[in-house]
Amino acid sequence: LxxxxxxxxxxxxxxxxxxxxxxxxxxxxxxxxxWYQQFPSQGPRFIIQGYKTKVTNEVASLFIxxxxxxxxxSLPRVSLSDTAVYYCLVGAFYSSASKIIFGSGTRLxxxx
Amino acid sequence: GAVVSQHPxxxxxxxxxxxxIECRSLDFQATTMFWYRQFPKQSLMLMATSNEGSKAxxxxxxxxxxxxxxxxxxxxxxxxxxxxxPEDSSFYICSARGARTDNSPLHFGNGTRLTVT
Numbered sequence: 667l668x669x670x671x672x673x674x675x676x677x678x679x680x681x682x683x684x685x686x687x688x689x690x691x692x693x694x695x696x697x698x699x700x701w702y703q704q705f706p707s708q709g710p711r712f713i714i715q716g717y718k719t720k721v722t723n724e725v726a727s728l729f730i731x732x733x734x735x736x737x738x739x740s741l742p743r744v745s746l747s748d749t750a751v752y753y754c755l756v757g758a759f760y761s762s763a764s765k766i767i768f769g770s771g772t773r774l775x776x777x778x
Numbered sequence: 779g780a781v782v783s784q785h786p787x788x789x790x791x792x793x794x795x796x797x798x799i800e801c802r803s804l805d806f807q808a809t810t811m812f813w814y815r816q817f818p819k820q821s822l823m824l825m826a827t828s829n830e831g832s833k834a835x836x837x838x839x840x841x842x843x844x845x846x847x848x849x850x851x852x853x854x855x856x857x858x859x860x861x862x863x864p865e866d867s868s869f870y871i872c873s874a875r876g877a878r879t880d881n882s883p884l885h886f887g888n889g890t891r892l893t894v895t
Binding site: 700702707708710711715717751753765766767768769770771 | 812869871884
């Protein structure tokens with residue numbers, strides 16, 4: 667499973683757009699990029715997944731450059747409830763040989 | 779969407795006793811389940827991977843005789859912490875993967891807070 671690197675923490679304010687970047691230089695051809703959100707004392711919650719270019723859903727966008735060695739999670743107009751830890755995972759999740767390893771994650775704090 | 783249920787959500791036990799945590803996939807068949815442990819302010823650490831009908835594969839440093847994993851059916855895996863000690867107090871989380879060949883994302887249980895007194 668490709669190792670990922672994210673900023674340890676980020677701060678922002680309500681209403682702002684927040685972009686969290688993840689580096690995954692060793693990503694393999696079959697690997698997908700998935701982002702999860704975790705609140706204290708809860709399991710990780712799926713946010714968005716992509717393979718290349720841009721993916722958008724109702725809560726976030728995911729930008730993946732052509733070389734796929736990094737990805738950026740974009741949260742539009744954050745609110746206090748977006749304060750959480752965000753994890754970037756890279757892997758071929760359908761593969762029975764693929765273990766799901768978490769990196770350190772990014773602790774996002776949103777202020778009023 | 780796929781739902782993974784964990785039970786109990788929290789448990790307190792005395793040192794030396796054993797505790798069982800259940801992880802169920804509610805609307806799909808989970809051929810593989812993952813068990814994680816998370817200490818405060820830290821990331822999730824993979825403990826073991828269990829495939830239905832076979833023995834679990836433990837990560838380095840995880841005692842298989844202490845953390846017993848059973849994956850006897852396609853919808854249920856259990857983690858038993860045997861002879862628990864205060865240092866086993868942690869947040870335990872499971873995740874399940876189905877037999878689909880597409881790249882559906884993993885879904886996680888809501889975790890179990892174990893406190894050993």
